[in-house]
């Protein structure tokens with residue numbers, strides 16, 4: 531299903547949290563019939579589950595298949611995915627019903643008990659930060675999703691992506707840890723690098739509150755250039771210019787804690803500069819200036 535239109539059959543979302551309910555909002559807007567279950571207890575306070583009748587069915591902690599079921603989305607915390615998969619695998623659910631999970635770190639092996647029972651299994655991981663159960667649907671609009679699985683599982687994942695107006699990024703079998711590490715580099719480690727940059731600015735005498743927007747704007751420009759040109763053409767700065775003197779000056783002033791990080795990233799940057807056509811003599815000079823220590 532890639533046309534974004536309503537698909538037949540009900541989708542059961544296990545895990546009425548930030549991702550589960552936000553995907554539910556998107557699927558409801560796309561015309562899907564929905565049921566939710568969780569650990570039991572009180573009905574979550576959410577517009578999809580309010581009203582008479584509510585837009586989505588609430589099933590408490592039940593693992594019995596709802597009528598008209600066409601797919602299951604497991605949106606529980608990573609630590610609970612295997613346990614929920616095991617409970618679904620031993621429940622009385624038609625084996626042709628596909629099951630996908632929304633974890634970024636876990637691969638399809640987390641749904642092994644379901645696969646062994648005969649269910650098509652897969653994954654649909656939003657590359658987005660979802661902090662709220664209602665507004666999260668806006669975060670998901672147009673987002674990229676890492677998708678895994680074949681046949682009916684892929685079709686279910688793509689139905690979810692289409693409901694969000696998103697883009698599917700198919701992941702090769704066994705590739706999930708690398709896909710997730712890529713997301714960590716692009717998001718979490720970009721934040722960590724900006725924190726290092728802020729500390730250096732403060733050490734140079736600039737207030738953090740002035741440094742922060744200036745560095746964020748610099749980073750945003752670099753990211754926009756990567757998006758438009760690719761990393762090799764987007765690289766600027768001393769390594770891209772082959773300016774080994776500046777690299778030596780930086781290294782001489784950096785603390786012993788930060789210097790290895792500077793050099794490690796400098797070597798990644800140098801590979802890009804080489805790809806962009808930096809002349810071999812300058813590449814050698816910059817490589818020497820970066821030193822050979824590792825963190």
Ligand SMILES: NC(=O)c1ccc[n+]([C@@H]2O[C@H](COP(=O)([O-])OP(=O)(O)OC[C@H]3O[C@@H](n4cnc5c(N)ncnc54)[C@H](OP(=O)(O)O)[C@@H]3O)[C@@H](O)[C@H]2O)c1
Pocket residue numbers: 544545546547548549550567568569605606607608610613614632633634635655656657658659660661
């Ligand atoms: N939030 C994000 O930005 C984001 C982005 C991409 C992917 N993901 C992935 O999406 C999944 C869900 O994350 P989330 O942020 O939506 O988590 P969350 O807000 O904590 O929601 C998890 C939901 O699952 C329920 N749950 C926990 N254990 C359960 C069990 N054994 N059986 C049934 N329901 C259970 C929780 O109920 P209780 O409240 O009762 O514990 C809660 O309603 C994770 O795999 C996460 O890695 C999250």
